[in-house]
Amino acid sequence: MTDTRVLVLVGSLRAGSVNRQLAETAVAHAPEGAELTVFDGLAVVPFYNEDVDVPGATIPGAxxxxAAAAAADALLLVTPEYNGTMPAVLKNAIDWISRPYGAGAVSGKPVAVISASPSPNGAQWAHAEARKAVGIAGGKVVEDVTLSIGATHEKFGAGHPSENAEIVAEVTKAVAELVAAAKDLVDA
Incomplete structure (x- = not known):
């Protein structure tokens, strides 16, 4: 059987961000039969503009x-919280993969969201906003995946989230549930 391909979109562009490290943890602990790939090009995706998003147009980055979202069987969004919501770079990515309306690259695909922040809130507002936006965009939000990690400075300090067995277990479980949702769609 072909591996379930999961595209991972990280809402922080900072190389050392905890959210990037959580994405790396997800990749490193992917369940058997799953291939996770972090998309590294969000920084060069232009802001969505319907005037340039026309048939036949070439839009570097977008x-x-x-193409990466279309090739994936499922998507994992990993987001910090900026001013009470998801970062613009993640919202922009959702906007691009939602088009053309009703037939975008995310349409009908399972999507899970993981959020993390230094606040005890765990970026729950960003988590909710990402789930809302990607659901409206046509993704099938995996309702059972609600992983929000708060107090990241206290939990990880200068370490990597992959050094925290509890977090590894939670991330692994979230990814396994996403992969199972993707397999359920194929089997349906």
Missing amino acids: DELR
């Missing part, structure tokens, strides 16, 4: 994002 074309690569759409």
Whole structure:
């Protein structure tokens, strides 16, 4: 059987961000039969503009994002919280993969969200906003995945989340549930 391909979109562009490290943890602990790939090009995706998003147009950055999302069986969004909501870079990615309306690269695909922040809140507002936006965009939000990790400075300090057995277990479980949802769609 072919591996379930999961595209991971990280809402922080900072190389050392905890959210990036959580994405790396997800990749490193992917369940058997799953292939997770972090999309590294969000920084070059232009802001969504329907005037340039026309049939036949070549849009560097956005074309690569759409192709990666189209090739994936499921998507994992990993987001911090900026001013009470998800970062613009993640919202922009959702906007691009939602188009064309009703037939975007995310349409009908299982999507899970993991959020993390230094606050005790665990980026829950960003988590909710990401789930809302990607659901409206046509993704099938995996309702059972509600992983929000708060107090990251206290939990990880200067360490990597992959050094925390509890977090590894939670991330692994979230990814396993996403992969199971993708397999359920194939089997349906």
